[in-house]
Amino acid sequence: MSLKLHHLNASRSQRLVWLLEELEVPHEIVHYTRNTETNLAPESLLEVHPMGKSPLLEDDGVVIAETGAIAEYLVAKYDPDHKLHPRSDDEDFPKYIEWVHSAEGSPFLPFLMSVYIRVAEAEGSPLEARMNEEQLKAIRFMNQHLSENAYFGGKNFSAADCLMGFGLLFVSMRPDFGDYPAIKEWLEKVQARPAFQRMLAVGI
Numbered sequence: 001m002s003l004k005l006h007h008l009n010a011s012r013s014q015r016l017v018w019l020l021e022e023l024e025v026p027h028e029i030v031h032y033t034r035n036t037e038t039n040l041a042p043e044s045l046l047e048v049h050p051m052g053k054s055p056l057l058e059d060d061g062v063v064i065a066e067t068g069a070i071a072e073y074l075v076a077k078y079d080p081d082h083k084l085h086p087r088s089d090d091e092d093f094p095k096y097i098e099w100v101h102s103a104e105g106s107p108f109l110p111f112l113m114s115v116y117i118r119v120a121e122a123e124g125s126p127l128e129a130r131m132n133e134e135q136l137k138a139i140r141f142m143n144q145h146l147s148e149n150a151y152f153g154g155k156n157f158s159a160a161d162c163l164m165g166f167g168l169l170f171v172s173m174r175p176d177f178g179d180y181p182a183i184k185e186w187l188e189k190v191q192a193r194p195a196f197q198r199m200l201a202v203g204i
């Protein structure tokens with residue numbers, strides 16, 4: 001077995017570094033550094049996948065792109081005892097799979113857009129106002145979910161938490177973060193996990 005994660009610095013790929021640490025599966029991290037002027041990935045990532053974006057997982061030479069697909073692949077193959085993903089007949093499964101995909105879906109989009117709005121110097125635009133509303137909707141939804149469930153995937157920590165963690169780091173930088181105590185409590189809980197700490201040591 002040769003498992004490699006093609007990891008770009010300061011990127012959502014850190015979710016998969018964390019998940020690999022949680023899985024405790026032997027792997028190699030191949031590091032890439034963003035261009036300091038454009039913030040884009042180096043061209044060498046295009047040699048691994050035509051989109052040239054990170055994360056990319058390579059398992060025995062087979063390359064998989066897209067965060068959610070990589071997470072589903074990893075747990076299906078390397079979590080046979082379902083420590084990090086509920087079984088499909090578990091009552092938590094529908095919630096779990098929704099949050100695995102929400103990490104790149106509707107609740108994440110307004111946070112991603114805020115990065116593009118800054119790059120395009122579109123602060124103060126109608127688009128920014130719209131995205132701010134969408135951010136609030138997403139934050140309230142996540143806070144409500146975490147006030148009713150210990151974790152994103154329900155009662156147990158799961159791969160969904162590793163994926164959602166990246167978006168919530170954006171939330172933790174907001175001045176109104178204190179208004180969302182369930183998110184704060186969840187963040188403190190997951191950041192204390194040894195695998196999260198090992199992810200930080202790998203270099204994000």
Ligand SMILES: N[C@@H](CCC(=O)N[C@@H](CS)C(=O)NCC(=O)O)C(=O)O
Pocket residue numbers: 008010011012013039040041042052053054055065066067068104
């Ligand atoms: N939908 C993709 C998004 C991948 C993506 O946009 N990755 C960013 C890192 S946060 C990237 O590689 N950006 C550098 C570039 O586009 O050159 C996923 O879920 O993995």
